Amino acid sequence: MSAAVNPAAVPAGPHRAVGQEPVAVVGVGQTRHVSARHDVSIAGLLREAAVRALEDAELTWADIDAVVIGKAPDFFEGVMMPELYLAEALGAVSKPMLRVHTAGSVGGSTALVAANLVAARVHGTVLTVAFEKQSESNAMWGLSLPVPFQAPLTAGAGGFFAPHVRAYMRRTGAPDHIGSLVAFKDRRNALKNPYAHLHEHDLTLEKVRSAPMLWDPIRYSETCPSSDGACAMVLTGVRGAARAPRPAAWMHGGAMRSEPTIFAGKDYVSPQAGRDCAADVYHQAGVVDPRRQIDLAEIYVPFSWYEPMWLENLGFADQGEGWKLVESGVTEMDGDLPVNPSGGVLSSNPIGASGMIRFAEAALQVRGEAGEHQIDGARLALGHAYGGGAQFFSMWLVGSERPDS
Amino acid sequence: MSDVQNPAVLSAPLVVEFPFTRSTGPVVGAFLTGLRERVVLGIRGSDGRVLCPPAEYDPVTAAELDQLVALPGTGTVTTWAWNERPRPYQPLDRPFAWALVRLDGADTALLHALDAPPPDSGDPRAVRTGLRVAVRWADRRTGAITDIACFEPLADGSGSAGGER
Amino acid sequence: MKTSDLLAGIPALAGAEPVTRVTIPARLDYTYTPGAAQSRFLNALTEQRLLGERCPQCTRVYIPPRGVCPTCGVATSEPVDLxxxxxxxxxxxxxxxxxxxxxxxxxxxxxxxxxxxxxxxxxxxxxxxxxxxxxxxxxxxxxxxxxxxxxxxxxxxxxxxxxxxxxxxxxxxxxxxxxx
Amino acid sequence: MAADNSTAGPGREVAVVAFAQTVHRRSTDQLSEVELVLPVLHDVLKQTGLTTDRIGFTCSGSSDYLAGRAFSFTMALDGVGAWPPISESHVEMDGAWALYEAWVKLRTGQADTALVYSYGKSSPGCVRDVLTRQLDPYTLAPLWPDAIALAALQTQALIDAGLADERALAATAMRSRRAAEANPHAQLRGSADVEELLKQPYEVRPLRRHDCPPVSDGAAAVVLAVGDTARALHTRPAWIRGIDHRIEAHQPGVRDLTESPSTRLAAVHAGAFDAPPDTAELHAPFSAQELILRRALDLSDGTEVNPSGGALAANPVMAAGLIRIGEAASRIQRGESRRALAHATSGPCLQQNLVAVLEGEQ
Structure with a gap:
């Protein structure tokens, strides 16, 4: 695969479509992600994130014009199109309500659909919510429903992605310990994030390295947990942002790209759709050197090796060089490109919400509202999500300044 | 060889089955606790109306609700549908009516099965809108909507407490 | 807010052990059909043949075939014994x-x-x-x-x-x- | 009226420039989902002369629960030929809402053309039971009230309110299926007369079989375009003058089932009442629901309702709403309509509704 960007991926002409309403994030809310929220219903879980986002924006349900909700497969909770039952909980009665499903990237895609409602001036203020309540069933079951005529082969997402990780290791010659470094970093970052699922105070690098292989070459310690959780954001335009009590995060670019699940010549290690999606977002934001211009990234890393893989895919490192950024500490909290200061998907994974959490954490950082895991001086941050067979990508760049200022 | 080029259509059964474990949250939990104890609960909405089944969030204002109200196990059919051929897993395995029942003291209706004679059967207990009904409790109650086995017509229309079996 | 707090206001239920979880089994029965291309492939397997299909546009060979070339978006039809x-x-x-x-x-x-x-x-x-x-x-x-x-x-x-x-x-x- | 703002973003006029649908059938067990979708995708691309790489945005609608498999939509994407990678999204809803998402995307100015498709194979499962999984998982779904039972409750409420009787229901069903005789894609075409229909046994009383939709497998696709792009792709684009959707509370027992306030609200926001339509394609899977929707939309006898036969003639779940928009647009493109309403519904007893207003060039 050529590293060059597919020319069809990037629209010609102005950086952003002319005349769009600038989109601001003025409210962010999430639940404390845990393996099982036995104290709430499905509605109660979403509600908690939504209420926190409204409180952050100092808005009420009456201020919301529309609701956009996302989650991964309905089989996870066993409720078909659950947005129907959730209308009351999200204050959507008498309002428009859309339900997005783009596999693992859905949290990001959902935020982008909501952002477009504002950008197109269809609505003034939109609530967007994503969730998963995995404790209602079992994620490995949901992801590995037996299909007749097939031999049972994959075991959840780990089994699906492990061969791709091996291909990356082989292609780049990355040393075996890189995956452990990422996992250790993200879990340590999570200690600074009160919403993170895993708070492993006693974790050592040695413990990460010696954990058993679940899907060799992926270790137990390098694998995301299974979480109950929800994330919500309030998106609005220029006037809404002017009324907001706290600083807004401004959207500088947003894009989705898809490619087929399986096809001849697919680069599982660095999918073209991911590269094209990043190129589009950078173009919209006028970013020519992501490594220098972007202050931090919240990247969808469900298995630790995906950090170096996505660093290359997103243009933060040259092909084959991503693992060197990890090894040299560039992606640490105090490195010059912090990746997943929140602890990332490796520390919290309510699947349908995980993408939106990446987007929301990027927004918190440029608003200066990330608390203990705040990166000082963060002005431009990337939120990233992917899903399906590493085929669906959604990303946004958010900044502390208005894009047209 | 020939059947490979023009193959028979293949098909196979696919069963999607899981024992979902649902955490109820406080309001639904209280409702189901009540059912286990043979008490039907409603909840007071923002406008003072009593909603049964209790809503966690108000259908109009989206406000979080928390004022539970105990209701008698009797009510009135607001609409119904005669189900001549029950389907798997439905509450009764003989012909029954689906009914929306507004319990006495409630302003909204609960959906459940109604074990009554068919419409136009000439029986005064036959299903119809406005029929007075009572809860028939399940023998074994676990804290689920199926703790109500079904509704049944009130013999005398007096509105006395629900029948038990 | 907890279930027990809500129940405290209902005399008949004060002190009742609150329900917090409920197990609700659900079963749906489907008849799965893999479609024409996969049927051709699966039937060939019974004869110990590995039957792929070639895209008429890009000439790539897919196995198992899914009926469509995913990059060209056209039907694959030419069978290829691999x-x-x-x-x-x-x-x-x-x-x-x-x-x-x-x-x-x-x-x-x-x-x-x-x-x-x-x-x-x-x-x-x-x-x-x-x-x-x-x-x-x-x-x-x-x-x-x-x-x-x-x-x-x-x-x-x-x-x-x-x-x-x-x-x-x-x-x-x-x-x-x-x-x- | 169709001001062309295609160089600017918000406010751009968007039109339907192509529509295709399958011949809907009770079962398509010889076809996988992608094999079902492929012909309609080819059809709309051929109509416009576009290729996938010239489409600015793609959006689809479908449901995993119909197929019984998680992520079922990912394989349907094969039919698009998403290479090089495309800008794409998916709603777990009827394709009418996928069209809405695409309409929003075009209004931002980020794309000039959009491909929308949706499909539903109801035949693998028992759709009336599958739809019970849409209901409140604590108080409704455990009772398995199937889709026909819920519609029957709604219909009885309408009868009790004096707004319909079984004869009116049968007349509605008869008119739909007789209209479908002119629709080569419809599954049920033609109908016995009302007297004959009223002799048939009940399915779930007060609904007889003729009051219920057929179980259908089918797919549909639409191409949208903005401003002059639309004019270049079709001599008579069907302009979307307004589109809006609204949802109601979920529990049937808190709603007045004889009304559809969300349809009315969506219609107000879509500008449906600005001028009377000559055509309305209503997504009413059950006969009584057409009567409810007619009242919500203030439709008079001057409006031809469901000339395609509607969902009573073919109801591929997840595509039937998109098909209403496509049918309305086709009438405009054929010169048979100047102003048409299209409606889509989702959820139990018309819980969620979408209304679009389409017009030809004036």
């Missing part, structure tokens, strides 16, 4: 079984690029210790023998028990670099 030999392009060792899947762990899950195909077939590698499986290894299918009940003669990918090494030298990396 040889019973291929190359491992990547793999993992699965040490954990998914709930409901009838499979013994550990097992080696690999992409096998059959000679002449342009996508890897997902398959198990057996017949050797897992630490000897490697990328570039040449492998061949081991077919499951039909049992007395004739169960194995039903069309299924389970007709292939696993792939085992042929003992040939490893494939030239250039032969599979683009077709993982």
């Amino acid at each position: 040889p019973h030999v291929g190359t491992v392009t990547t793999f993992c060792i699965v040490n954990i079984a998914a709930r409901g899947l009838d499979v013994e762990v550990p097992y080696c899950y690999a992409y096998v690029l059959l000679d002449g195909a342009h996508v890897g077939l997902h398959a198990r590698i057996g017949g050797i210790p897992h630490d000897q499986v490697h990328v570039g290894q040449r492998v061949e299918p081991v077919w499951r023998e039909p049992d007395q009940t004739g169960v194995q003669s039903r069309p299924s990918l389970a007709a292939i028990s696993h792939f085992r090494p042929t003992g040939e030298p490893d494939a030239d990396p250039e032969s599979y670099r683009r077709w993982m």
Whole structure:
């Protein structure tokens, strides 16, 4: 695969479509992600994130014009199109309500659909919510429903992605310990994030390295947990942002790209759709050197090796060089490109919400509202999500300044 | 060889089955606790109306609700549908009516099965809108909507407490 | 707000052990149909044939065929009998079984690029210790023998028990670099 | 009226420039989902002369629960030929809402053309039971009230309110299926007369079989385009003058089932009442629901309702709403309509509704 960007991926002409309403994030809310929220219903879980986002924006349900909700497969909770039952909980009665499903990237895609409602001036203020309540069933079951005529082969997402990780290791010659470094970093970052699922105070690098292989070459310690959780954001335009009590995060670019699940010549290690999606977002934001211009990234890393893989895919490192950024500490909290200061998907994974959490954490950082895991001086941050067979990508760049200022 | 080029259509059964474990949250939990104890609960909405089944969030204002109200196990059919051929897993395995029942003291209706004679059967207990009904409790109650086995017509229309079996 | 607090206001229920969880089984029965292209492929398996399909536009060969070339968006139709030999392009060792899947762990899950195909077939590698499986290894299918009940003669990918090494030298990396 | 703002973003006029649908059938067990979808995708691309790489945005609608498999939509994407990678999204809803998402995307100015498709194979499962999984998982779904039962409750409420009787229901069903005789894609075409229909046994009383939709497998696709792009792609684009959707509370027992306030609200926001339509394609899977929707939309006898036969003639779940928009647009493109309403519904007893207003060039 050529590293060059597919020319069809990037629209010609102005950086952003002319005349769009600038989109601001003025409210962010999430639940404390845990393996099982036995104290709430499905509605109660979403509600908690939504209420926190409204409180952050100092808005009420009456201020919301529309609701956009996302989650991964309905089989996870066993409720078909659950947005129907959730209308009351999200204050959507008498309002428009859309339900997005783009596999693992859905949290990001959902935020982008909501952002477009504002950008197109269809609505003034939109609530967007994503969730998963995995404790209602079992994620490995949901992801590995037996299909007749097939031999049972994959075991959840780990089994699906492990061969791709091996291909990356082989292609780049990355040393075996890189995956452990990422996992250790993200879990340590999570200690600074009160919403993170895993708070492993006693974790050592040695413990990460010696954990058993679940899907060799992926270790137990390098694998995301299974979480109950929800994330919500309030998106609005220029006037809404002017009324907001706290600083807004401004959207500088947003894009989705898809490619087929399986096809001849697919680069599982660095999918073209991911590269094209990043190129589009950078173009919209006028970013020519992501490594220098972007202050931090919240990247969808469900298995630790995906950090170096996505660093290359997103243009933060040259092909084959991503693992060197990890090894040299560039992606640490105090490195010059912090990746997943929140602890990332490796520390919290309510699947349908995980993408939106990446987007929301990027927004918190440029608003200066990330608390203990705040990166000082963060002005431009990337939120990233992917899903399906590493085929669906959604990303946004958010900044502390208005894009047209 | 020939059947490979023009193959028979293949098909196979696919069963999607899981024992979902649902955490109820406080309001639904209280409702189901009540059912286990043979008490039907409603909840007071923002406008003072009593909603049964209790809503966690108000259908109009989206406000979080928390004022539970105990209701008698009797009510009135607001609409119904005669189900001549029950389907798997439905509450009764003989012909029954689906009914929306507004319990006495409630302003909204609960959906459940109604074990009554068919419409136009000439029986005064036959299903119809406005029929007075009572809860028939399940023998074994676990804290689920199926703790109500079904509704049944009130013999005398007096509105006395629900029948038990 | 807790269930017990809500119940405290209801005299008949004060002190009742609150319900907080409920198990609700749900079963739906479907009839799965794999479609025309997969049916052609599955029926060929009963004759121990590996039947791919070629895209008329890009000429790439897909196995299992799904009826459509995913990059060209056109129907594949030309059947291609593929040889019973291929190359491992990547793999993992699965040490954990998914709930409901009838499979013994550990097992080696690999992409096998059959000679002449342009996508890897997902398959198990057996017949050797897992630490000897490697990328570039040449492998061949081991077919499951039909049992007395004739169960194995039903069309299924389970007709292939696993792939085992042929003992040939490893494939030239250039032969599979683009077709993982 | 169709001001062309295609160089600017918000406010751009968007039109339907192509529509295709399958011949809907009770079962398509010889076809996978992608094999079902492929012909309609080819059809709309051929109509416009576009290729996938010239489409600015793609959006689809479908449901995993119909197929019984998680992520079922990912394989349907094969039919698009998403290479090089495309800008794409998916809603777990009827394709009418996928069209809405695409309409929003075009209004931002980020794309000039959009491909929308949706499909539903109801035949693998028992759709009336599958739809019970849409209901409140604590108080409704455990009772398995199937889709026909819920519609029957709604219909009885309408009868009790004096707004319909079984004869009116049968007349509605008869008119739909007789209209479908002119629709080569419809599954049920033609009908016995009302007297004959009223002799048939009940399915779930007060609904007889003729009051219920057929179980259908089918797919549909639409191409949208903005401003002059639309004019270049079709001599008579069907302009979307307004589109809006609204949802109601979920529990049937808190709603007045004889009304559809969300339809009315969506219609107000879509500008449906600005001028009377000559055509309305209503997504009413059950006969009584057409009567409810007619009242919500203030439709008079001057409006031809469901000339395609509507969902009573073919109801591929997840595509039937998109098909209403496509049918309305086709009438405009054929010159048979100047102003048409299209409606889609989702959820139990018309819980969620979408209304679009389409017009030809004036």
